[in-house]
């Protein structure tokens with residue numbers, strides 16, 4: 491847990507509680523004795539002195555009672571102050587309150603600021619975006635506490651977060667909130683068919699990392715750890731968030747591993763045509779392609795920070811896992827020299843959790859075969875391998891009606907699934923993944939949640955109507971937490987600029 495982390499009241503040890511109970515017990519005991527003695531003295535009524543004595547005892551008892559009530563009040567106020575000093579001391583006794591945003595006079599509390607905000611952020615109370623952050627934080631924290639009973643009551647945490655936002659314009663998620671938020675962002679992502687395993691996402695909390703070289707190093711570690719010897723682990727690395735005083739770092743690349751595209755004579759392209767502009771921009775910025783450029787040259791990672799601007803980092807060999815493609819029957823297929831990387835780590839989407847933006851939060855699952863076989867290698871504006879494969883297969887390409895495109899596409903997809911399996915790298919086919927998605931939908935419905943899905947992204951690009959996801963409609967509304975592909979980030983990933991900070 492980060493040092494600046496407000497301790498969750500539900501997890502803290504309530505050190506004040508035994509003292510409070512002890513005081514109450516003593517006060518109560520004295521009051522009972524006092525009353526007993528008074529009643530006894532009045533009952534005996536032997537002398538005037540005894541009457542006086544009974545009166546004194548009765549008064550003392552009432553006094554004790556009053557002291558007890560006062561002591562209770564003091565303790566409650568004391569606990570209230572501690573509740574608000576969330577960053578300063580370990581949690582003690584929480585106020586039992588159902589109120590939200592019950593904030594005392596400003597200036598009475600100190601909330602330790604997030605590690606990333608140096609120097610102290612200027613509070614910007616009342617500004618429109620602060621109001622948005624407050625609303626989004628409240629919505630997220632309600633969700634977090636609803637789905638995580640072990641996190642304890644919402645009230646104290648909400649109070650602390652609202653105070654933190656008042657003072658700093660932002661707030662710092664607990665590690666538990668971050669993990670839950672990242673998982674739910676995946677669960678909410680309408681474009682992803684692979685969400686059945688949303689709960690297994692491994693979250694690397696790297697929020698104190700904002701230096702470009704350090705960040706790149708962690709991305710390369712991510713690739714190794716997610717590859718996991720072929721048994722791919724869904725994983726996300728969350729770097730420094732956006733704050734009012736310091737913008738978050740940016741990763742320009744669409745994924746951690748992307749192949750260069752080089753323009754050739756006669757409008758031809760060597761490599762991935764999607765990245766022709768990006769590649770030439772990186773060459774301008776000093777990247778040297780291999781002496782003999784190839785169709786699968788891995789581009790450097792571009793990390794931009796407000797201090798240093800965009801910087802380039804070459805991927806180390808240990809982080810690069812690729813699968814050479816061969817076909818289970820067509821021996822010539824391997825001669826095409828096609829390959830693809832094992833782990834798809836999307837690196838330019840912004841993770842949004844409870845009003846906090848994490849623009850650098852690369853995440854991965856494993857591939858579904860059609861992503862590579864039908865789109866990356868099949869699309870006419872990507873590697874466009876269909877005509878060549880059809881030719882090698884000896885298909886009749888004189889008429890569309892021979893369905894030569896469809897037949898070639900199926901064989902490319904068989905090659906992808908076969909090769910990944912042969913190399914022991916996780917991959918799934920679109921029929922299996924479609925069925926899993928419907929299981930996910932059913933589970934979400936049973937949990938009483940809506941599951942947003944975008945039909946045009948969910949239905950596989952091959953044999954759509956053969957998969958069950960084709961034959962129905964989905965809820966389409968956007969839910970947060972989520973991942974967002976911002977326009978400027980998409981532009982940087984394809985055009986290689988302009989920089990975010992100039």
Ligand code: ARG
Nearest residue numbers: 834854855856857858861862
């Ligand atoms: N479609 C992208 C690609 O072909 C990857 C997107 C994420 N895919 C995934 N299975 N997690 O590289």
